[in-house]
Amino acid sequence: xxxxxxxxxxxxxxxxxxxxxxxxxxxxxxxxxxxxxxxxxxxxxxxxxxxxxxxxxxxxxxxxxxxxxxxxxxxxxxxxxxxxxxxxxxxxxxxxxxxxxxxxxxxxxxxxxxxxxxxxxxxxxxxxxxxxxxxxxxxxxxxxxxxxxxxxxxxxxxxxxxxxxxxxxxxxxxxxxxxxxxxxxxxxxxxxxxxxxxxxxxxxxxxxxxxxxxxxxxxxxxxxxxxxxxxxxxxxxxxxxxxxxxxxxxxxxxxxxxxxxxxxxxxxxxxxxxxxxxxxxxxxxxxxxxxxxxxxxxxxxxxxxxxxxxxxxxxxxxxxxxxxxxxxxxxxxxxx
Amino acid sequence: xxxxxxxxxxxxxxxxxxxxxxxxxxxxxxxxxxxxxxxxxxxxxxxxxxxxxxxxxxxxxxxxxxxxxxxxxxxxxxxxxxxxxxxxxxxxxxxxxxxxxxxxxxxxxxxxxxxxxxxxxxxxxxxxxxxxxxxxxxxxxxxxxxxxxxxxxxxxxxxxxxxxxxxxxxxxxxxxxxxxxxxxxxxxxxxxxxxxxxxxxxxxxxxxxxxxxxxxxxxxxxxxxxxxxxxxxxxxxxxxxxxxxxxxxxxxxxxxxxxxxxxxxxxxxxxxxxxxxxxxxxxxxxxxxxxxxxxxxxxxxxxxxxxxxxxxxxxxxxxxxxxxxxxxxxxxxxxx
DNA sequence: TTGTAGGCGTTATCAA
DNA sequence: TTGATAACGCCTACAA
Numbered sequence: 001x002x003x004x005x006x007x008x009x010x011x012x013x014x015x016x017x018x019x020x021x022x023x024x025x026x027x028x029x030x031x032x033x034x035x036x037x038x039x040x041x042x043x044x045x046x047x048x049x050x051x052x053x054x055x056x057x058x059x060x061x062x063x064x065x066x067x068x069x070x071x072x073x074x075x076x077x078x079x080x081x082x083x084x085x086x087x088x089x090x091x092x093x094x095x096x097x098x099x100x101x102x103x104x105x106x107x108x109x110x111x112x113x114x115x116x117x118x119x120x121x122x123x124x125x126x127x128x129x130x131x132x133x134x135x136x137x138x139x140x141x142x143x144x145x146x147x148x149x150x151x152x153x154x155x156x157x158x159x160x161x162x163x164x165x166x167x168x169x170x171x172x173x174x175x176x177x178x179x180x181x182x183x184x185x186x187x188x189x190x191x192x193x194x195x196x197x198x199x200x201x202x203x204x205x206x207x208x209x210x211x212x213x214x215x216x217x218x219x220x221x222x223x224x225x226x227x228x229x230x231x232x233x234x235x236x237x238x239x240x241x242x243x244x245x246x247x248x249x250x251x252x253x254x255x256x257x258x259x260x261x262x263x264x265x266x267x268x269x270x271x272x273x274x275x276x277x278x279x280x281x282x283x284x285x286x287x288x289x290x291x292x293x294x295x296x297x298x299x300x301x302x303x304x305x306x307x308x309x310x311x312x313x314x315x316x317x318x319x320x321x322x323x324x325x326x327x328x329x330x331x332x333x334x335x336x
Numbered sequence: 337x338x339x340x341x342x343x344x345x346x347x348x349x350x351x352x353x354x355x356x357x358x359x360x361x362x363x364x365x366x367x368x369x370x371x372x373x374x375x376x377x378x379x380x381x382x383x384x385x386x387x388x389x390x391x392x393x394x395x396x397x398x399x400x401x402x403x404x405x406x407x408x409x410x411x412x413x414x415x416x417x418x419x420x421x422x423x424x425x426x427x428x429x430x431x432x433x434x435x436x437x438x439x440x441x442x443x444x445x446x447x448x449x450x451x452x453x454x455x456x457x458x459x460x461x462x463x464x465x466x467x468x469x470x471x472x473x474x475x476x477x478x479x480x481x482x483x484x485x486x487x488x489x490x491x492x493x494x495x496x497x498x499x500x501x502x503x504x505x506x507x508x509x510x511x512x513x514x515x516x517x518x519x520x521x522x523x524x525x526x527x528x529x530x531x532x533x534x535x536x537x538x539x540x541x542x543x544x545x546x547x548x549x550x551x552x553x554x555x556x557x558x559x560x561x562x563x564x565x566x567x568x569x570x571x572x573x574x575x576x577x578x579x580x581x582x583x584x585x586x587x588x589x590x591x592x593x594x595x596x597x598x599x600x601x602x603x604x605x606x607x608x609x610x611x612x613x614x615x616x617x618x619x620x621x622x623x624x625x626x627x628x629x630x631x632x633x634x635x636x637x638x639x640x641x642x643x644x645x646x647x648x649x650x651x652x653x654x655x656x657x658x659x660x661x662x663x664x665x666x667x668x669x670x671x672x
Numbered sequence: 673t674t675g676t677a678g679g680c681g682t683t684a685t686c687a688a
Numbered sequence: 689t690t691g692a693t694a695a696c697g698c699c700t701a702c703a704a
Contacts, residue, residue: 001393001697003696003697003698004697004698004699005697013674013675014675015675015676015697015698015699016674016675016676016699016700017673017675019698020673020674020699023699027673028673028674029674032673032674044448046449047698048390048698049386049450050385050387050389050390050395050696050697050698051386051390051680051696051697051698051699052697052698052699053386053680054384054386054387054390054681054696054697055680055698055700056680056698056699069415079405079432082432094430096415096418112380112382113382225617225620226616229620254617255620257620257622258619258620261622280561280562281561281590281617284561284590284591284594285590285621286593286594286621287622339680339681339682340681340682341681349691350690350691350692351683351691351692352683352684352691352692352693353689353691355683356689356690358682363690364690365690368690383681383682384680384681386680386681386682387680387681387682387683387696388681388682388683389682389696390680390681390682390683390696390697390698391681391682391683391684391695391696392682392683392696393696
């Protein structure tokens, strides 16, 4: 392994001068700079990160905690974050955890092990932050969930308004004349997102003076194709008069539609389905999914910007909402 | 930050003894062991990885280079690899690169920067390895592509037989009575996978004594929904008599089907489509995709096993084939 | 502008 | 069974 020492020896300068050149500092003569850069290239020298960070005691790493592996929206957001980070000197440490796991626990571990300068939570339960979050001593941004009610000095959030989004989705069903509406969502005890979207559903039901019988119309599933498939099976069995379903994610919607078709229902002719997220797949599916589109690029961009603001400019945490959009596909039938 | 020094002071032992306990060595008295472990717990001490690796000059990291971000098969494989690695003391460094990029270049960089103990290539061009690969001095496994013709001491491969798989796919189309078959695949100059699958197509054409007019029946696209959508548009325009298409991935197939439907063709009534990969989505799509299923779990498991065999047991490289499977969906129509 | 020397947190060698 | 102490590769006062 070639070290800074070798470069010093070969170039005829001292270790410190080499170090200065490596760190692009100004107090070096052009001569020294050139000579040293040449030998660096010649020997293909790359500084040892461990040694560097040992001294500086920081890792220039940004941690990303992704909740749920089948979440295609998160996949797009991660991709976008990656694209932004790779242009900087930071590196990304991505860690996937189960959609029902406690992200704060994982965050504490990640901080201890990798010493990141900041953390991005893709999905996450604001309530989890109430306990244990003190141990996380770096700036964090909760992405796709609001944390405006928490009072942490270092926790920002960038999210879509889940309540309004879900309400908009269910409104769309009511406006198409549907009254018997089922809901296929996550675990209301564990998933804050699901709880928020469920609130939106309730608001819509109330606004349309429609009773909601939760036991009948709500069915729980994870955010994956197969779990949604099974969930939809249970839902249609207990609520066969249903004419429309709000699925709390596009992946869920697709699992649901498959389940319906396998039981002989046509979508949207017999049953309408609306999704949530607006992933790329939505417009390639048959039928094209009508869905609430989260602007994943903006979510990603703003998250990273805010995190860097907190890390480098010591800015105060902010809580932003990113507007959503109702995308009209072919999965809703107007029965008025 | 609490260091090994603090633990030494607080426990009343020396740094060396603490280090011994930390590394589970036997030459420590039970007394010392207990006392030190207690103070470690009390102070929530975690060893500094940088210092550790600086000294040991290894990082216990496994690098994963993923070619193509929209590749859902790779996503599943990565997930599976993650699941395996997280049970070990190794950590994973995942890096996504463009599907047409040079993975060996990236590998060299990754090695220099992170000093991984081994590398997993998800997708990759055996030809790229011919130049520059000497610089990669750690064991590697090429996943989903065969490298049996290369002669590197440290390069294994675990793959599906792309030639046979593609041949099987096109055979299925011929056997359903199709004669005018289009192919939607990758860049034949840059993608080894595409080239292999294309070979399989040719074999099938020959076996069915069918002329292949490449200019007419082949169209190029990237492995993403939107690129496939546009590619299919071009293909159907230049070859409107086509009754069946072999899409070189399921994602491609879905983009293609959307393109066909948007132009008024029904699948499979008017045009049959067969995919490749067998991703989860395939059986949730409408129509269910007929496809060549790659066994991603086995691919992932064997890759990791082989890599560890090379790293820890200094085993020789091996080149394995994992069997594929024709999954019958609803996207092919029998026109005999 | 350059060089010397000390230290970052850990492991490993050697002597006690 | 323990404890000094010298590395590991780099950065950074401070001195020249």
